[in-house]
Amino acid sequence: MEKILEVKNLQVSFHTYAGEVKAVRGVDFHLKKGETLAIVGESGCGKTVTSKAIMRLLPEPRPAEMKEGSEILFNGKDILKMNEKELREIRGSEISMIFQDPMTSLNPTMTVGKQIAESLRIHRGMNKNEAMAEAIKMLELVNIPNADKRVNQYPHEFSGGMRQRAMIAIALACNPKILIADEPTTALDVTIQAQIMDLIRDLQEKLGTAVILITHDLGVVADTADRVQVMYAGQVVERGAVKEIFNNPQHPYTWALLQSVPRLETKNKDVLYSLNGTPPDLVKPPVGCPFAARCEYCMGICLEEMPEITIVDGEHSVACWLKHQMAPKVEVPEVLRKGE
Structure with a gap:
């Protein structure tokens, strides 16, 4: 097209x-x-x-x-x-x-x-x-x-x-x-x-x-x-077809956004997920990943360098050091796994 x-x-x-x-x-x-x-x-x-x-x-x-x-x-x-x-x-x-x-x-x-x-x-x-x-x-x-x-x-x-x-x-x-x-x-x-x-x-x-x-x-x-791009602190951190983003999210910030949405099985007294911290000051943006200070999976490299763009599949790509071949394996939060 x-x-x-x-x-x-x-x-x-x-x-x-x-x-x-x-x-x-x-x-x-x-x-x-x-x-x-x-x-x-x-x-x-x-x-x-x-x-x-x-x-x-x-x-x-x-x-x-x-x-x-x-x-x-x-x-x-x-x-x-x-x-x-x-x-x-x-x-x-x-x-x-x-x-x-x-x-x-x-x-x-x-x-x-x-x-x-x-x-x-x-x-x-x-x-x-x-x-x-x-x-x-x-x-x-x-x-x-x-x-x-x-x-x-x-x-x-x-x-x-x-x-x-x-x-x-x-x-x-x-x-x-x-x-x-x-x-x-x-x-x-x-x-x-x-x-x-x-x-x-x-x-x-x-x-x-x-x-x-x-x-x-x-x-x-x-x-x-049809397609989605997720922005954080003035940058695109993940992009892909809508099904890919919802069924197979790859960036911790995308996980946080999806977890903050009420689900059909959510009960009245259940507490919704809340992302701690605040976005960085863009007068002095961080040298590394802009989400590092709020990310529970943050590694040393995240604070020092911008993450590389990794192609997940087709048009689905993500900017996150967790996708590096040397990074420890991190599972998508259980509540977001397809079919849950």
């Missing part, structure tokens, strides 16, 4: 009063047409910074800085070398993004219909009437009832779930090739979360859009994604 996006050696820093925060450190990945790639990890690991870097929405050149050697190739063209005119042409048209909080992302002074129509008029050259008619169709597409009336309402007149649907309508109005969904189910109740993810999946199948799903909800990932 053809690669529509390739991110190579992405390095993003923020210049702050405390010093240079190295938020993303050498991230590599690709996205194929029509697939869903999930990027998972706890807050502060670099997921959102990576997604905004793809859209060039970070405040450059200060405080954000894209380091030399970084590449973001969309259909072979480096987004980091595009001028403002070229960026305007692909934002919303070729690559769209659903942001975390729809209430702060939508313009409170404009009707929802006008916000959808604005993108259609800019990118598809529609006149006012054509754009509003298409806006109604988009609201119907995302299952908002009474779309012909809702199109003239303001964001505060929509519920949380409906605002998120409106954001999806805006993002998909121009049939983008890539949709970046940054925590699309945050702050929504479980029923609405399921509806939103079903909606994204249905629209993806209809329009053939590739999706980058940014989330910390592994339940959503298991049900939605």
Whole structure:
């Protein structure tokens, strides 16, 4: 399948009063047409910074800085070398993004219909009437009832779930090739979360859009994604097909993430697994493995050198010294073994 996006050696820093925060450190990945790639990890690991870097929405050149050697190739063209005119042409048209909080992302002074129509008029050259008619169709597409009336309402007149649907309508109005969904189910109740993810999946199948799903909800990932990459402290520590990550996880951090998810057999009074410690300070990132200070399997080499990338099987790879041929054998935690 053809690669529509390739991110190579992405390095993003923020210049702050405390010093240079190295938020993303050498991230590599690709996205194929029509697939869903999930990027998972706890807050502060670099997921959102990576997604905004793809859209060039970070405040450059200060405080954000894209380091030399970084590449973001969309259909072979480096987004980091595009001028403002070229960026305007692909934002919303070729690559769209659903942001975390729809209430702060939508313009409170404009009707929802006008916000959808604005993108259609800019990118598809529609006149006012054509754009509003298409806006109604988009609201119907995302299952908002009474779309012909809702199109003239303001964001505060929509519920949380409906605002998120409106954001999806805006993002998909121009049939983008890539949709970046940054925590699309945050702050929504479980029923609405399921509806939103079903909606994204249905629209993806209809329009053939590739999706980058940014989330910390592994339940959503298991049900939605084709491939997964696990990020920690600005780096990718494990990547692979969703079945490989869930059935055969290799990195201790991935184990920790999976163990922290409630299981069907979990009883009401059972204590969920909790990962001790905190992520490293990225003003002064560690010279060795960034997870070493929190890892119960930490060895001397982990503190001294970055781990090598080890191919587990096919596209499944991991950055961990435990995979070295000289390392002691460590079993996957029993609760995570396939079939348990």
